[in-house]
Amino acid sequence: MAKPETVSETNLVNLKLIHRGKVRDVYEVNQSQLLLVATDRISAFDCVMPNQVPRKGEVLTQISAFWFEKLKEITANHLITTDFEKMPDEVQQNTELKGRSTLVKRTKVFPVECVVRGYLEGSGWKDYQATGEICGHKLPVGLKQCEKLPEPIFTPATKAATGHDENIDENRFAEIIGEENAHILKDRTLKIYKTASEYALSKGIIIADTKFEFGLDEDGHILLIDEVLTPDSSRFWSVETYSPGKAQPSFDKQFVREYLETLDWNKQPPAPELPAEIVQATTSRYLEAYKLLTGKEL
Numbered sequence: 086m087a088k089p090e091t092v093s094e095t096n097l098v099n100l101k102l103i104h105r106g107k108v109r110d111v112y113e114v115n116q117s118q119l120l121l122v123a124t125d126r127i128s129a130f131d132c133v134m135p136n137q138v139p140r141k142g143e144v145l146t147q148i149s150a151f152w153f154e155k156l157k158e159i160t161a162n163h164l165i166t167t168d169f170e171k172m173p174d175e176v177q178q179n180t181e182l183k184g185r186s187t188l189v190k191r192t193k194v195f196p197v198e199c200v201v202r203g204y205l206e207g208s209g210w211k212d213y214q215a216t217g218e219i220c221g222h223k224l225p226v227g228l229k230q231c232e233k234l235p236e237p238i239f240t241p242a243t244k245a246a247t248g249h250d251e252n253i254d255e256n257r258f259a260e261i262i263g264e265e266n267a268h269i270l271k272d273r274t275l276k277i278y279k280t281a282s283e284y285a286l287s288k289g290i291i292i293a294d295t296k297f298e299f300g301l302d303e304d305g306h307i308l309l310i311d312e313v314l315t316p317d318s319s320r321f322w323s324v325e326t327y328s329p330g331k332a333q334p335s336f337d338k339q340f341v342r343e344y345l346e347t348l349d350w351n352k353q354p355p356a357p358e359l360p361a362e363i364v365q366a367t368t369s370r371y372l373e374a375y376k377l378l379t380g381k382e383l
């Protein structure tokens with residue numbers, strides 16, 4: 086059988102599905118390992134689209150792997166391998182997983198989202214407009230939408246099982262995970278962002294904000310987990326088109342969003358079908374993001 090062009094959902098018979106996210110399917114491999122499978126699903130306006138984007142799962146998998154390697158001096162991480170040939174037989178039996186799977190160390194996840202913002206957009210922009218601050222950070226008056234902040238700020242959030250994550254201040258953050266962990270996670274989040282955003286900027290990509298997750302491994306070490314610094318977990322903008330004072334084109338999803346805005350759709354599921362040219366253009370954007378960041382063709 087030819088390899089399918091896209092994967093919308095995986096249903097492995099020999100591994101236990103423990104979670105299905107908007108994009109990724111998570112399986113238990115054994116007590117100490119998980120398999121993160123990036124499908125080609127795409128969401129926009131918080132809705133999963135009916136069509137898939139060829140190569141998206143592969144790109145997301147490889148972008149995270151790239152960052153784990155690049156950032157390994159700054160933070161330990163959960164990555165075991167993305168090399169399919171090195172995975173356990175139970176995984177390799179499912180050939181549709183090749184290229185889109187990450188074998189990771191299973192951790193006890195800290196129930197918080199470690200968000201860092203270098204620019205003012207999204208819920209940060211909303212909070213700023215309402216209160217002049219974000220998560221307890223007082224900001225200068227008169228900042229424009231998408232403007233670069235004087236300093237990147239740590240703006241944690243709760244991990245809501247359903248609905249939207251809620252922004253919290255650092256006191257609440259420390260109450261949830263403990264003072265010591267709070268200090269480490271904040272410090273690491275800011276360090277990772279600083280290194281990664283400076284690197285990305287040198288390659289033409291602004292990482293306006295991003296979200297990290299951390300977990301504890303069997304030995305009590307704090308690991309960076311989940312996906313990292315992908316266009317799905319971050320706002321990527323092109324340096325070339327950046328201009329504050331309005332919303333920025335999204336590096337990866339702009340064609341999808343612009344198309345959806347032309348429709349009379351209320352942004353509630355079910356989402357409408359995307360035309361082939363929008364899907365193709367989106368694949369190209371993901372491949373371009375990979376190439377800009379890594380300097381390699383996928």
Ligand SMILES: Nc1ncnc2c1ncn2[C@@H]1O[C@H](COP(=O)(O)OP(=O)(O)O)[C@@H](O)[C@H]1O
Binds near residue numbers: 107108110298
């Ligand atoms: N090493 C790990 N150990 C335990 N859980 C992990 C690990 N890495 C990622 N996860 C969990 O996997 C889940 C991925 O699901 P989700 O974020 O809902 O998917 P998506 O990003 O596709 O919407 C998250 O709940 C995340 O905390």
Ligand SMILES: [Mg+2]
Binds near residue numbers: 106
């Ligand atoms: Mg996620």
